[in-house]
Amino acid sequence: MGKLERRFRGNLINSIGGFKPLMLLGTQSIEGNNNLxxxxxxxxxxxxxxxxxxxxxxxxxxxxxxGNILSNGHYTLNHVLPDFYEKAHQTSAKYPQGISExxxxxxxxxxxxxxxxxxxxxxxVKIACRMEEKIDILLNGTTIxxxxxxxxxxxxxxxxxxxxxxxxMAQSVTCSGLDTYxxxxxxxxxxxxxxNG
Amino acid sequence: MGKLERRFRGNLINSIGGFKPLMLLGTQSIEGNNNLxxxxxxxxxxxxxxxxxxxxxxxxxxxxxxGNILSNGHYTLNHVLPDFYEKAHQTSAKYPQGISExxxxxxxxxxxxxxxxxxxxxxxVKIACRMEEKIDILLNGTTIxxxxxxxxxxxxxxxxxxxxxxxxMAQSVTCSGLDTYxxxxxxxxxxxxxxNG
Numbered sequence: 450m451g452k453l454e455r456r457f458r459g460n461l462i463n464s465i466g467g468f469k470p471l472m473l474l475g476t477q478s479i480e481g482n483n484n485l486x487x488x489x490x491x492x493x494x495x496x497x498x499x500x501x502x503x504x505x506x507x508x509x510x511x512x513x514x515x516g517n518i519l520s521n522g523h524y525t526l527n528h529v530l531p532d533f534y535e536k537a538h539q540t541s542a543k544y545p546q547g548i549s550e551x552x553x554x555x556x557x558x559x560x561x562x563x564x565x566x567x568x569x570x571x572x573x574v575k576i577a578c579r580m581e582e583k584i585d586i587l588l589n590g591t592t593i594x595x596x597x598x599x600x601x602x603x604x605x606x607x608x609x610x611x612x613x614x615x616x617x618m619a620q621s622v623t624c625s626g627l628d629t630y631x632x633x634x635x636x637x638x639x640x641x642x643x644x645n646g
Numbered sequence: 647m648g649k650l651e652r653r654f655r656g657n658l659i660n661s662i663g664g665f666k667p668l669m670l671l672g673t674q675s676i677e678g679n680n681n682l683x684x685x686x687x688x689x690x691x692x693x694x695x696x697x698x699x700x701x702x703x704x705x706x707x708x709x710x711x712x713g714n715i716l717s718n719g720h721y722t723l724n725h726v727l728p729d730f731y732e733k734a735h736q737t738s739a740k741y742p743q744g745i746s747e748x749x750x751x752x753x754x755x756x757x758x759x760x761x762x763x764x765x766x767x768x769x770x771v772k773i774a775c776r777m778e779e780k781i782d783i784l785l786n787g788t789t790i791x792x793x794x795x796x797x798x799x800x801x802x803x804x805x806x807x808x809x810x811x812x813x814x815m816a817q818s819v820t821c822s823g824l825d826t827y828x829x830x831x832x833x834x835x836x837x838x839x840x841x842n843g
Binding site: 455456457458459460461462463464465466467468469470471472489490491492493494495496497498499500501502504506528531534535538539540541542543544545553574576581582584586588589591593595598601603608609611612613614615616617621622623625626627628629630631632633634635636637638639640641642643644 | 692
């Protein structure tokens with residue numbers, strides 16, 4: 450399969466899956482170097498305990514997202530706002546070892562007590578997770594990391610009475626395919642669906 | 647944990663994960679009964695082979711999404727349009743065994759040769775998958791089903807030259823939390839990010 454065809458296929462299969470959550474994933478190596486990368490493979494796994502999954506592509510051992518999560522156990526997930534979605538995208542470039550994506554793209558690492566990973570200061574919705582399980586997918590060499598939420602932050606005025614965070618009001622960005630970014634307009638909030646037999 | 651608190655927590659943890667792909671998942675039982683349910687836990691796993699995952703919550707054995715996938719191997723994923731998002735939401739009500747959600751909410755099952763699961767005729771972007779792997783998550787009793795795409799359909803005029811499907815042009819809907827639906831406005835399509843050292 451040639452290079453063009455491989456990219457064409459990648460774009461097609463990535464985009465047909467619909468709109469995705471856009472997260473900046475922050476980690477820190479044992480040496481204290483900060484790493485930041487966009488991820489759109491986040492999925493909800495359960496609310497009690499609060500569990501979520503992310504998919505990580507095959508990578509070389511070392512100071513990268515997977516290596517840092519495995520060695521240190523913590524990572525952060527930070528929503529992206531329209532005013533820095535281009536910076537978020539730029540973290541997906543291949544930077545040489547030793548260059549922090551935070552500095553390279555102009556985002557600010559921020560720390561909270563007892564969390565061994567950097568948050569993105571510019572984000573408004575932030576989660577910290579502790580790795581609970583690593584699942585190796587033999588079908589294609591990817592890895593699913595299941596994490597437990599141990600910390601979360603969001604704007605108080607975006608919390609609705611039913612417990613939902615209005616992430617459109619929080620200006621979170623969604624993405625599609627490998628490089629396309631979108632804001633949203635609410636169609637409706639419908640409440641719990643009931644059968645009227 | 648009381649009932650209100652459980653729902654509050656469910657809404658909070660579901661919504662903090664950001665915008666999600668909204669899919670109507672179609673299956674068929676061995677007896678030929680059609681089942682349709684909304685899922686927002688779809689995640690991309692790889693493009694070659696074309697693999698994706700969905701999370702299924704614990705359920706009783708029988709004629710439901712998980713039971714049908716395990717007994718028959720095929721399922722469909724259908725994007726939702728603004729003109730039927732309320733019908734899609736209504737499929738999440740608890741219908742008695744023997745009632746097809748297609749009929750109950752007013753959507754139309756549609757079949758393609760050699761696919762043993764119903765598509766949603768009203769959808770514009772449709773995928774059929776064959777189950778490749780079942781992963782039991784012991785942390786909370788959920789199941790991840792990994793599927794291989796064996797068929798896909800989308801409007802021809804939404805296919806871009808790089809292989810991406812413009813799913814905003816296809817009018818696909820995204821969702822947040824357990825009951826909120828959104829359309830999108832494109833911020834930008836940025837192309838492949840490069841390091842300029």
